[in-house]
Amino acid sequence: MNEKEFASKLKPWLDRSAAEVGELQATRLRAARLRAMDAYREPVRLFGLVTVNAGTAQTLNYSVLQRALLFLPLAALLVVLTLKSVEEPDPGDLDAQLLTQELPPDAFLDQDFRTWVGKPQS
């Protein structure tokens, strides 16, 4: 009898031994499986990209296009931040203008002065 032949005759015995696992162990194995399935989340796909729960980055095989898509949110954020910084005046410049004017800064805090400035000149 060769190696494979012997192993194929032994396999049914091993299968039977696994099938005859005690009731208590079978119940605990079932409980373990259910616990594992609780942790299992069907991954959601969008443009071929999967959710974080689909595994670590090393286990995912993305194409070049998909890899580029991964950086899209970061690129969008950078664009928004750049635009915002261009639109908003620099507070440093405002302070400099305020301090170089003839009027003292306290004047701008004076409510009566603000009212006087807001009045139409006759």
Added chain:
Amino acid sequence: MSDFLASVERRAFKQAVFSVQEEQAALDIVQDSMLRLAEKYPDRPPGELPLLFQRILQNAIRDHFRRSKVRSTWTTLLSNLGMGGDDDDADPLETMEVDDSANVPASPEAQLEQSQVMATIEEAVKALPDRQREAFMLRYWEELDVSETAKVMGCSEGSVKTHCSRATHALAKVLKAKGITL
């Protein structure tokens, strides 16, 4: 995923029992392995699951042995009784004592006879050296091919063939010695 786990959980448990020879530890190992597979590889196609699961399971078994070894080293150091012989490399089949109770004359009840044969086989599998048992189980019970078995075990294909051959011969020898024909 659930169907796959249901189909392998009992075999995985028996594999772990054969290796660690302790049911509680075996259950923990199988549970950890199933959890790891479900958490880390939910996106893998069903065809890849058997190999992945075997990798995780065998690593979990190895981790168990590593932890036990560290624990026993500390126990030995603390108790100052480092006299036990280290026979890790010895082939248990070479020195395995034959259990006389297994040589009970064939019972008229076939069921009893079968359970005795099964017990003998289980004992023989348990008694195999770790790497031989691992190779035999993966190759002939889980039906992985030689290269897949080598990947799971982290060794060469030649080593797999050697381990399988030695395991098969050792098992055959034990069964023959007990008068069991398959």
